[in-house]
Amino acid sequence: MKAEIIPFTGKDPRYIVDDVARQSEICVPIVLEGKLLGVIDSEHSKKRFYTKSI
Numbered sequence: 743m744k745a746e747i748i749p750f751t752g753k754d755p756r757y758i759v760d761d762v763a764r765q766s767e768i769c770v771p772i773v774l775e776g777k778l779l780g781v782i783d784s785e786h787s788k789k790r791f792y793t794k795s796i
Contacts, residue, residue: 743771743778749790766791 748767751757757767764785772780786792 743773745770747792747794749792751785765789768792 746769748754748757748769751764751767765787766789767783767785770782771778772782784792
């Protein structure tokens with residue numbers, strides 16, 4: 743499990759719109775001893791807002 747940046751959610755088939763469509767997203771898994779505990783998720787209205795340099 744690793745962090746993942748989705749630069750344009752409109753092109754990612756895994757993205758599900760919940761209330762308002764966001765254009766970019768970053769997800770970071772929280773893992774302890776190999777077990778997934780949760781996910782930190784941040785979304786933004788601009789395409790390609792998140793980059794590897796953030």
